Amino acid sequence: MQIAQLLSGYSLGEADLLRRAMGKKIKSEMDAQRERFREGAIKYGLKQSLADTIFDLLAKFANYGFNKSHAATYALVSLSDRLS
Numbered sequence: 607m608q609i610a611q612l613l614s615g616y617s618l619g620e621a622d623l624l625r626r627a628m629g630k631k632i633k634s635e636m637d638a639q640r641e642r643f644r645e646g647a648i649k650y651g652l653k654q655s656l657a658d659t660i661f662d663l664l665a666k667f668a669n670y671g672f673n674k675s676h677a678a679t680y681a682l683v684s685l686s687d688r689l690s
Contacts (some may be wrong), residue, residue, distance in 0.1 A: 609664065614646030614657075628668035636665065 607621035611650035616624065619644070640661050647657035 609660070610643060610647075613650060613652065613660065614643045615650060616646065628665060630653075631669070 607616070607625050610616040610621045610624050611618070623635075624639050624643070627639050640658070643661045644654060644657045647660070648654060652660075
């Protein structure tokens with residue numbers, strides 16, 4: 607969520623709300639976060655189209671990366687149980 611902080615001026619709390627919205631895939635919250643991200647990015651000098659592209663990449667990663675990290679953790683836990 608450091609990307610949101612650096613590119614759009616999110617506070618740590620706002621970045622956590624973005625993370626939660628992405629993790630839970632809440633469409634209405636994601637739409638609101640897209641607006642917040644876009645407005646902040648424009649204030650920081652990015653073009654709207656680039657801000658939207660970056661947000662789309664973050665959202666796409668959230669769909670895959672979040673699940674992958676959990677799967678990897680569950681695999682490690684399962685493996686450690688078998689080795690005990």
